[in-house]
Amino acid sequence: MNAIDTRYVQFFDAGIAPDHDQLGGKCASLVTMTAAGMPVPPGFAVTTAAYDLFVTESGLAGFIVGALEGLDPEDVGVIDRISQTIRDRICESPVPEALYDAVSAGWAELQSRFPQPVPVAVRSSATAEDLPDASFAGQQDTYLWLTDEAEMREHIRKCWASLYTSRAITYRLKNDIPEEGLSMAVAVQKMVSARTAGVAMTLNPSTGDRSKVVIDASWGIGEAVVSGFVTPDNLMLDKVMLSIIEEHIGDKHIEMVPVAGEKGLVERPVEEARRTVRCLSDAEVRAVAELAKRAEQHYGTPQDVEWAIDHDLPDGENLLLLQARPETVHSSKPQEAKPVTATIGVSSLTSMLTGSIKLP
Numbered sequence: 001m002n003a004i005d006t007r008y009v010q011f012f013d014a015g016i017a018p019d020h021d022q023l024g025g026k027c028a029s030l031v032t033m034t035a036a037g038m039p040v041p042p043g044f045a046v047t048t049a050a051y052d053l054f055v056t057e058s059g060l061a062g063f064i065v066g067a068l069e070g071l072d073p074e075d076v077g078v079i080d081r082i083s084q085t086i087r088d089r090i091c092e093s094p095v096p097e098a099l100y101d102a103v104s105a106g107w108a109e110l111q112s113r114f115p116q117p118v119p120v121a122v123r124s125s126a127t128a129e130d131l132p133d134a135s136f137a138g139q140q141d142t143y144l145w146l147t148d149e150a151e152m153r154e155h156i157r158k159c160w161a162s163l164y165t166s167r168a169i170t171y172r173l174k175n176d177i178p179e180e181g182l183s184m185a186v187a188v189q190k191m192v193s194a195r196t197a198g199v200a201m202t203l204n205p206s207t208g209d210r211s212k213v214v215i216d217a218s219w220g221i222g223e224a225v226v227s228g229f230v231t232p233d234n235l236m237l238d239k240v241m242l243s244i245i246e247e248h249i250g251d252k253h254i255e256m257v258p259v260a261g262e263k264g265l266v267e268r269p270v271e272e273a274r275r276t277v278r279c280l281s282d283a284e285v286r287a288v289a290e291l292a293k294r295a296e297q298h299y300g301t302p303q304d305v306e307w308a309i310d311h312d313l314p315d316g317e318n319l320l321l322l323q324a325r326p327e328t329v330h331s332s333k334p335q336e337a338k339p340v341t342a343t344i345g346v347s348s349l350t351s352m353l354t355g356s357i358k359l360p
Helices: 020-035 048-057 060-068 076-092 097-111 149-164 166-174 282-299 346-354
Strands: 009-011 043-046 120-126 142-146 184-190 194-201 212-219 233-238 244-248 254-258 265-269 303-310 319-326
Touching: 009 020, 009 097, 020 043, 020 048, 020 120, 020 184, 020 282, 020 319, 043 097, 048 060, 048 097, 048 184, 060 076, 076 149, 076 166, 097 149, 097 184, 120 149, 142 149, 149 166, 149 184, 194 282, 212 282, 233 282, 282 303, 282 319
Parallel strands: none
Antiparallel strands: 009 043, 043 184, 120 142, 120 184, 194 212, 194 303, 212 233, 233 244, 254 265, 303 319
């Protein structure tokens, strides 16, 4: 196995610093969560140094700056045309051999950790995403269930190109986020085979109430929830007692799942019996809320957490953290002081703060 060039490939569990400039928002978060003992699927970052080398040696750096100069964020047609041109050039330009070698070594190292080959997810991690005052959720791309090295390499380049989707360019223009210094890292992770997945927020997103945890959950992988393909189960919990305050069972009419022997995911209808019942047990609801609380306690600010329950793993070890990012709408607002209305024993408080995520 070739040695990994750590300028371009860094594993999340290698004891590296969560350097945002090197790793982008998503990968820096995954490194931090791994170091904190969170249940993060293993993987590695293709660093911003790799992207920077690619655009410099291919001559794209100057071309991109010139193409984006003077754009009007309201001129959708021009932005769409410029976006397509930039992305086509990124996907067609040659990649330096040093990057191919580094990514190949990373792939080999990741696969060596498992008894048989595992599929991976390839996820964008831009330097401008998941900042405290701006969320880029959904602005760049994620590719799931990739099963060989060539697919992985191709989709790393597609992630680089997604830095210049029309929606990403427009978002940066409207939020005065400069193009200068912008770069893209990419996360390559073992694919989670999710039975159930979704998001959890450590406040009420409708009101900003930080005494609540809100969970959206559906069958299959979380893309159906994040992209709005289904109406998920929605639960609101008291953050201290972790008791369910409100519960709405969504019409989870489809799920996105892997099929044995086939590459990728398929969308299939959910049978009536599962559509009308909650997709999380009481113990799993509590475990998801505890995981989200741990992320908030670690970062010191309300979090928007993506999670999944992997049906390939045993109960008690199957809840995985996919991503944690700062909640950006309400978090910057000052909290209102509230009187304490209940007394909590020392042992109970300690349990809450340590936030075990083991399921019974």
